[in-house]
Amino acid sequence: MFYAVIPAGGSGTRLWPLSRAGHPKFLHALTGTPATLLQATVHRLGALADPESTYVVTGVSHAAAVARQLPALPDANILVEPSPRDSCAAIGLAAAIIATRDPHAVMGSFAADHLVRDGDAFTAAVLSAVDGARDGLLMTIGITPTHPETGYGYLRCGEAVGEGPVSRVEEFTEKPPYDVAVSYVESGRYFWNASMFIWRVDVFLAELHRQQPQLHAGLTRIAAAWDSAERERVLGDVWPTLPKISVDYAVMEGAAATGMVGTVPGDFGWTDVGDFDTLGDVLERDERGNVVIEADDGTVGKSDVVLHDTDRTVIVPRSGRLVTAVGVQDLVIVDTSDALMVCSRDRAQDVKKLVDSLKERGDSGHV
């Protein structure tokens, strides 16, 4: 029995004005199909876990939208955090709850807002990771890095475990400085961590107990009360006291140092849909390299898009208006009902700075 856990949080600032705090990235269809990122994630995991074994951990703002996007999931499998306490609390909550039901279960945690091109290769990689997890490793999936991205974790691979494809991870380094990331990529010895974790819940909780005793104690109290009338009271008391830390820093770096982390290579066309430029690279293009990402939910009329001598441009029409471009290249044009954003593709990361400046102006209506 495999349990799939999907932490669905984060607002996806670099995808503004499409992604907003109130309607974040994972709720949007950015997959080249009508499926939202969240729906595509659940669908992809369907080969590994049935709906009864699939959990989403999300915030109070998005619980209703998540429930409606995933009608096959039992209500009880939508775990709602009272407030954001970063990824270790979110993933740990799911692990602790699953452990009360199935103490030696293998679970995998997968971000709600990533894209995978080759679903079969993804399934095969996870199944290999499950083997490593059964042997007691905290398993990751390693992606061959293409550039010195500083927002990811890096895995230094050691010797193979058994006959492979599992390798032991000698070092797990979350978010290295740029120079360090460059040296990692140049060395050819590192993988990116794809934020996918596969482990036995008992192994993970033991390691959490060793490294983060306060988090472990709190989550254990919450899990014990989960199926009782005390759930909301205990959650309300304990959750706000939980350390706010990502699972990478809280557990993975320290576990790797004691040889407890393993990895399998993941060659399945992974992307974290970090910005509009990435979407332009991974979604289907027309003959001039343009990508039009249609609306998902029918809440706005379909926009007409008319491009004249336009190349390699990413268009996100979400207002129902006519969207046109003449003689432009390598742009991102995001057209929503209350905000327009035009950006160079090579500056797509800086959309975050724009949103920061809107926040500084007190413009809460648009962010």
Place this chain on the structure above:
Amino acid sequence: MFYAVIPAGGSGTRLWPLSRAGHPKFLHALTGTPATLLQATVHRLGALADPESTYVVTGVSHAAAVARQLPALPDANILVEPSPRDSCAAIGLAAAIIATRDPHAVMGSFAADHLVRDGDAFTAAVLSAVDGARDGLLMTIGITPTHPETGYGYLRCGEAVGEGPVSRVEEFTEKPPYDVAVSYVESGRYFWNASMFIWRVDVFLAELHRQQPQLHAGLTRIAAAWDSAERERVLGDVWPTLPKISVDYAVMEGAAATGMVGTVPGDFGWTDVGDFDTLGDVLERDERGNVVIEADDGTVGKSDVVLHDTDRTVIVPRSGRLVTAVGVQDLVIVDTSDALMVCSRDRAQDVKKLVDSLKERGDSGHV
């Protein structure tokens, strides 16, 4: 007594989606002030003609908007053409009507949608042209060309008339082919014709009679009936039969060949507001060269515009939405309530092609 005539027609296709057939260029504030181009034109001519001596010739679609934008003009001075018959019929109609009131009047015709930076220099140039007109010349105002524009008329200057600044025009060539325009500009002997014509109405009508007898006869019939109960019947009968031809081809080329055309230089910062790139050059810029052209009429809310690392970009916010740009240069962004247009400034002329393609698609709602 000087009569100012303003033919207000043409839809300004290259300013789409701001300018539409139903709300053309001259009705918009593209002047860097709340005044529309039409209002700015009337205001500029106020130094030369009072409202009683100022006429606008416009089409049935725009008569009401023109009347409301120009409350000081008498109703009778807004001449409404039943259908578009090009500029010779429009200007000739005004000339014929003025001639019935003041047979030797000097009139000047000035496009409704041009910008002039230096109003005093403009007035001085027109007053010089009035002198030439009193002497029996069909006067033009010559602009020193900056590039081989093929959409304008070109004036080849001959000897000075009297003590100047009036010169005789040896040749008037409307819309030359590109190669010819290049040779004209390189020769240094040519001016652009700024589509400003100053003449005695009797001189013009005599030349019209010589070159375009049918047009002359029709306009004479209409003018004779203008102040009678027969106006609408005669207009309805005669107007549709008038040759559809511009005044440049109909009268000016032939008049120049007989030595009847004069010119004075006009060094007053003229532009015909042909496209958004031009507006970016002539309107006030911020320190990074960006131009934001605000809404004129208060029918939409004021848009917030937030630019991040953006240069030399022309923004026309007309939807009330937040308009943002990140890391872009030399673009035009026009945001209206039902259509968005993003264009490279160096392709601003090609907006016309985009509109043509919309027409081909049968998209009458947006053009």
